[in-house]
Amino acid sequence: MRKGKLWSFALIMLLVLSTALAACSGGDDKEGSGDKDKDAADQGGSENKTLVFGRGGDSTSLDPSRVTEGETFKVTVNLFETLLNFGEQDTTVQPGLAKEYDTSEDGLTYTFQLEEGVKFHDGTDFNAEAVVKNFERWANGDADTFPYYNSMFGGFKDDEDHVIESVKADGDSTVIITLKRPQAPFLKNLAMSMFAISSPEAFEKGDDEYERNPVGTGPFKFVEWKPNETITIEKNEEYWQEGLPKLDRVIFQAIPDNSARLNALLSGEIDLADGINPADGVKIEDHDALQLFERPSMNVGYLGLTVTREPFDKKEVRQAMNYAIDKQSIIDSFFEGRAEVAKNAMPSSISGYNDDVEAYAYDPEKAKELLKEAGLEDGFEMELWAMPVPRPYMPDGTKVAEAIQSNLADVGIKAKIVSYEWATYLDKASKGEADAFMLGWTGDNGDADNFLYVLLDEDNIGSNNYTYFKNDETHKLFLEAQTEVDEDKRIELYKQAQEILHEEAPWVPIAHSIPLLGGAKELTGFVPHPTGSDLLSNVEFK
Amino acid sequence: MIRAGGVKELFNYTIKRLLQLIPVLLGMTFLVFMLIRAIPGNPAQVILGQQATKEAVEALTIKLGLDQPWYTQYFSYLGGILKGDLGESMRTRLPVADEIWPYLAATLELALFAMIIAVVVGINAGIISAWFQNSWFDYSAMVLALIGVSMPIFWLGLMGQWAFAIELQWLPTTGRENVRDPVSAITNLYIIDTLIQGRFDQLWVVIKHLILPGLALATIPMAIIARMTRSSMLEVMRSDYIRTARAKGQKMFWVVYKHALKNAIIPVLTIIGLQIGLLLGGAILTETIFAWPGIGRYIYDAINFRDYPVIQSGILIVAFIFVMINLIVDLLYGLIDPRIKYD
Numbered sequence A: 001m002r003k004g005k006l007w008s009f010a011l012i013m014l015l016v017l018s019t020a021l022a023a024c025s026g027g028d029d030k031e032g033s034g035d036k037d038k039d040a041a042d043q044g045g046s047e048n049k050t051l052v053f054g055r056g057g058d059s060t061s062l063d064p065s066r067v068t069e070g071e072t073f074k075v076t077v078n079l080f081e082t083l084l085n086f087g088e089q090d091t092t093v094q095p096g097l098a099k100e101y102d103t104s105e106d107g108l109t110y111t112f113q114l115e116e117g118v119k120f121h122d123g124t125d126f127n128a129e130a131v132v133k134n135f136e137r138w139a140n141g142d143a144d145t146f147p148y149y150n151s152m153f154g155g156f157k158d159d160e161d162h163v164i165e166s167v168k169a170d171g172d173s174t175v176i177i178t179l180k181r182p183q184a185p186f187l188k189n190l191a192m193s194m195f196a197i198s199s200p201e202a203f204e205k206g207d208d209e210y211e212r213n214p215v216g217t218g219p220f221k222f223v224e225w226k227p228n229e230t231i232t233i234e235k236n237e238e239y240w241q242e243g244l245p246k247l248d249r250v251i252f253q254a255i256p257d258n259s260a261r262l263n264a265l266l267s268g269e270i271d272l273a274d275g276i277n278p279a280d281g282v283k284i285e286d287h288d289a290l291q292l293f294e295r296p297s298m299n300v301g302y303l304g305l306t307v308t309r310e311p312f313d314k315k316e317v318r319q320a321m322n323y324a325i326d327k328q329s330i331i332d333s334f335f336e337g338r339a340e341v342a343k344n345a346m347p348s349s350i351s352g353y354n355d356d357v358e359a360y361a362y363d364p365e366k367a368k369e370l371l372k373e374a375g376l377e378d379g380f381e382m383e384l385w386a387m388p389v390p391r392p393y394m395p396d397g398t399k400v401a402e403a404i405q406s407n408l409a410d411v412g413i414k415a416k417i418v419s420y421e422w423a424t425y426l427d428k429a430s431k432g433e434a435d436a437f438m439l440g441w442t443g444d445n446g447d448a449d450n451f452l453y454v455l456l457d458e459d460n461i462g463s464n465n466y467t468y469f470k471n472d473e474t475h476k477l478f479l480e481a482q483t484e485v486d487e488d489k490r491i492e493l494y495k496q497a498q499e500i501l502h503e504e505a506p507w508v509p510i511a512h513s514i515p516l517l518g519g520a521k522e523l524t525g526f527v528p529h530p531t532g533s534d535l536l537s538n539v540e541f542k
Numbered sequence B: 001m002i003r004a005g006g007v008k009e010l011f012n013y014t015i016k017r018l019l020q021l022i023p024v025l026l027g028m029t030f031l032v033f034m035l036i037r038a039i040p041g042n043p044a045q046v047i048l049g050q051q052a053t054k055e056a057v058e059a060l061t062i063k064l065g066l067d068q069p070w071y072t073q074y075f076s077y078l079g080g081i082l083k084g085d086l087g088e089s090m091r092t093r094l095p096v097a098d099e100i101w102p103y104l105a106a107t108l109e110l111a112l113f114a115m116i117i118a119v120v121v122g123i124n125a126g127i128i129s130a131w132f133q134n135s136w137f138d139y140s141a142m143v144l145a146l147i148g149v150s151m152p153i154f155w156l157g158l159m160g161q162w163a164f165a166i167e168l169q170w171l172p173t174t175g176r177e178n179v180r181d182p183v184s185a186i187t188n189l190y191i192i193d194t195l196i197q198g199r200f201d202q203l204w205v206v207i208k209h210l211i212l213p214g215l216a217l218a219t220i221p222m223a224i225i226a227r228m229t230r231s232s233m234l235e236v237m238r239s240d241y242i243r244t245a246r247a248k249g250q251k252m253f254w255v256v257y258k259h260a261l262k263n264a265i266i267p268v269l270t271i272i273g274l275q276i277g278l279l280l281g282g283a284i285l286t287e288t289i290f291a292w293p294g295i296g297r298y299i300y301d302a303i304n305f306r307d308y309p310v311i312q313s314g315i316l317i318v319a320f321i322f323v324m325i326n327l328i329v330d331l332l333y334g335l336i337d338p339r340i341k342y343d
Helices: A002-044 A070-079 A128-139 A147-152 A186-190 A258-266 A278-286 A315-324 A327-334 A364-373 A397-410 A422-430 A449-456 A472-483 A487-504 B004-038 B043-048 B054-063 B070-082 B096-131 B136-150 B153-167 B190-196 B200-237 B240-247 B252-289 B295-304 B308-336
Strands: A050-055 A084-086 A093-095 A098-103 A109-114 A164-169 A174-179 A220-226 A230-235 A249-254 A272-276 A290-294 A299-305 A339-341 A381-385 A414-418 A436-442 A507-513 A516-520
Touching: A050 A070, A050 A258, A070 A220, A070 A230, A070 A249, A093 A098, A109 A128, A128 A164, A128 A174, A147 B054, A258 A272, A258 A278, A258 A516, A258 B153, A272 A278, A278 A290, A278 A516, A299 A315, A315 A364, A315 A397, A315 A487, A327 A339, A327 A397, A327 A507, A381 A397, A397 A414, A397 A436, A422 A436, A422 B043, A436 A449, A449 A472, A449 A487, A472 A487, B004 B070, B004 B308, B043 B054, B070 B308, B096 B136, B096 B200, B096 B252, B096 B295, B096 B308, B136 B200, B153 B200, B153 B252, B190 B200, B200 B252, B240 B252, B252 B295, B252 B308, B295 B308
Parallel strands: A050 A249, A050 A272, A381 A414, A381 A436
Antiparallel strands: A084 A093, A098 A109, A109 A174, A164 A174, A220 A230, A230 A249, A272 A516, A290 A516, A299 A436, A299 A507, A339 A507
């Protein structure tokens, strides 16, 4: 009987609880709209000084020198500054923490005049000594700690290929960097987010500690990091550039699902959202309270043909693939027209782009002819690898693969669509296991080397050259271009290389897409950067 | 409450069950360990990203101990667990044991909230359906339950966002809190945190954030519980003692909620236990749609990054919770029905 009482008591508690819950959700409506009004006022008036930036993923680290993934740089570009900057919407080299810079005739000595009176967020001085210590920290590191330093400057202190001979302070505000051999993209490399100057006092406490307590000279200071949820940064009151930043606070919120992120933007919970699907672009353009931003394209989406596998070891077959695929209709249907048809391995915004290359037209007849020449008039069977995840350069891998499949069927090639989970996909493709695979690349520093050499040179077979393409002529041209300091000569070298790549056709270049962002209408001063890392110091609500 | 001998019986039973957990969890660590290593994809490559050089990948592989034979890796992992060390995330370089609680807390809060909705609504709907069998309520509740079971969570989630957040503007779409006015985390269970700090305005905000993901997560268990309760109740209601109770002129409410429910609840309880386990699985989808920073997403991200220590320990913890819930359910049986013996 006593047990029965207990049970009735539990039941009554349950009922009370359910009533309470019902009351909660009942009162919630009022509460909700009240809050909404407050939020709206927050967003509407010039009162609002907090920007909520919705993005696809969280950062893995806040020390930019230790990572290679873009979500980290989106935050750190606002916390740190580099010696040199990229242009507002391009990758030209501009002054940064170094107000002036000078290159010697032979391209081996660089002299930087630093801004004076700049302080790190921890109150310590930014000066030549601090710059030297940053370079020492990187040069003394190893490949897995500072992966980008390794790949941009040819190794570390004791490595033979290390391009930096010395970094020296000359007085308080002059830094002299000497190279062992000329490196053409050197200044562009210095402007990359990963080579941001940190407070030596802060990083000397230890790398792992520093990763979660970043200290730079940037317009914003780090406040709080809730993993997988939000990263909050606030205005650096002592920022050396007069009147900047205009916002008091920026909150980066991770919302993995593209549709959910769009919903959060539509409901006004976030003010800015990246990774907008091309299909949703019009919806944002037509919305009263929103505006659409287009990020200048610095990417390429392509179909790679593994040249070590039959029948793609034959040039005619690779060319036939290029003639068989209707790129324009792919772009119209799946990129909503928000992309440029690709004919080279890099976008036209990059210096050295060869516009004289004549694109392979959509010409199934020509494709059939070439297949016949290759002795494959009856066609052949192949695997077509479709990307399992949307990427800025490829919004929907599976659908594009289906379009390609039907194009290929028209010329007698039977393609079977295959897909793996993303990490598996990359792993298997890099081992050369795919016949043909979809992939892409977003540039790091806006240099031709960062596309052509990285993606198509024999040195990068097994890492980013997934097609296993190998060509002595292009290899020679790429290496020459890496040390050529004369810009015009360099452009010429890359133009020649693109001619050869076009003829050899290891890829079917598909598109240079325009990534989209959506934002609140009142937002001004937001200029999306082609690298994907947006400086927010000029942004404000009008 | 429990007979004198019952306490000892219960104690022995609990100990026995806890001992049984050891081989179960051990087997699981081994299975998970081998399975994740069978997936292609080198963690070092994935962590360093597409841009990394070969040397960097090799260096990190060695540093992470991935060049060691599998048994060396496995036993050092087991040894770590015994010392309470769950390993270090390869990606964030933080100890998993330190890192995991905020994620676990986020999921527990959501799952508990969803389970309360599912149990309260599900059981009551089932009871009322059985009570008024073949009424319009019965039919519509069971049709709704059928729809509920077959509804994909992501669709339901996005529709909920559209209707209640965008169109009606009652509820927020994503996250756990108003990010402009964040909750200062103490226990990381935000409802408790806001109560501790006496921030009742934030408490409402936190509850509002729980409603849409909570409903999305609760739909399937709610439907299953409702159907189970209904059929179980119908069976009991036909039995002699219910007829006797009614013949004695007892109020129908009393007959249903006291006499009948007590006997009908046992199979429902089993279902509830199982559903809690499934809830943790469903949390991955819900957490993605609602940007809920929970354990489901934590493990999912870890799988994408081949972050072995996080996958291993994350799944181990979830499995541990699952078996503990089953144990609690089994113990509850005896509490409700003394005729059930522990053995």
